Amino acid sequence: MAFSLPELPYKKDALAPHISSKTLDFHYDKHHQAYLTNLNKLLEGTALASETLESVIHKSAGKADMIGIFNNAAQVWNHTFYWHSIKPGGGGKPAGAIAEKLQADFGGYDEFVQKFKNAGLTQFGSGWAWLVMKDHKLAITKTGNADTPMVHGMTPLLTVDVWEHAYYLDYQNRRGDYLDAFVAHLINWDFVNSNLA
Template identity: 40%
Template sequence: MKKRTFLKTGLFFGVATATSSFLDACKTAGKNPESVTAYPVIPPPKLRRTTPFELPKLPYAKEALEPHIDKMTMEIHHDRHHQGYVNKLNDAVKNTVYADYELYDIVARVTTSDEDRNIRNNAGGHWNHSFFWETMSPDGGGAPGGELATAISKQFGSFDELKNLFGTAAKGVFGSGWAWLCVGKDKGLFVSSTPNQDNPLMLGVVQKTGTP
């Protein structure tokens, strides 16, 4: 399988597995960044983060995903790009309302305002990449089972149809961006895409919100 094919369609298997843990966690909410209280399930923001954001360690060796993703590619995207988002986020949140928020609280509350632009991009980059590493595994792949398999059949008709929709969403991204499998407000699954470092958790940014 070519690297591009793996990144755009093979990633689905990991995302699908991660999504299954959220099937019963959906509520509804508005988009006011200061009063998000329900969907996705987010606790009220607290001044509880006392240390800078840090680059998470990979859950596997950098060469573990070869031949789909080689070691050099992992080093570039994890050690350079992801670290860059972390560094810039720490700088961007200084002296802002987000200064002591946890990452999830920031992502859920950023807006499309000019003053939030750098925070939105770098918080999204940090969250998206952290999620990305966790959705892949050298032992991953294959069709999901259990509750998720049932939900996929109900929503999309078949696992193959979902893979087609996911691949189409990924290939339709112009420039940089992401394809997502999410749980929506109605607890049903949906496929979407976002540009740049946006994601479906950004209640004040994206049109269709959900939990990846």
């Protein structure tokens, strides 16, 4: 059973001016699709071909002979998660359970913002910054390349993609400006609350 590209939860121009439709033309149509195409080719005729995406990720993690499968599967999953982590008119302070949890575990929203943006800024090279649940507490972590928190005993709640293809057409080398826009205008707190539940 081949995996297919999941539909975006909004129109390609809906995130403008913070993320342009031109970026999504490349990021979603080209990059995300390429990981998917590669994954389907790599899985063809293997024992993993009938597994769920999460199962493929877990079973290939840390195995040198399956690095290509892991990288492409994790990138497919990470990108799908990222598209849902953002929404038109998002960002700003959250409400609901996540607001209480940010207060309890970080001392408030402002401390979360500082830690989250710092993780995104200090991720060397390509990768991701994440808000996760670890041992019943919120934590900020970052992963390089295709790595994903789910294979390290953490539950992802929110991610920002800091591969250059996520922001370069709109922000060039200004990763900090992209992260500012992500936090202020794009975070889908409803999605975060649903992951927390």
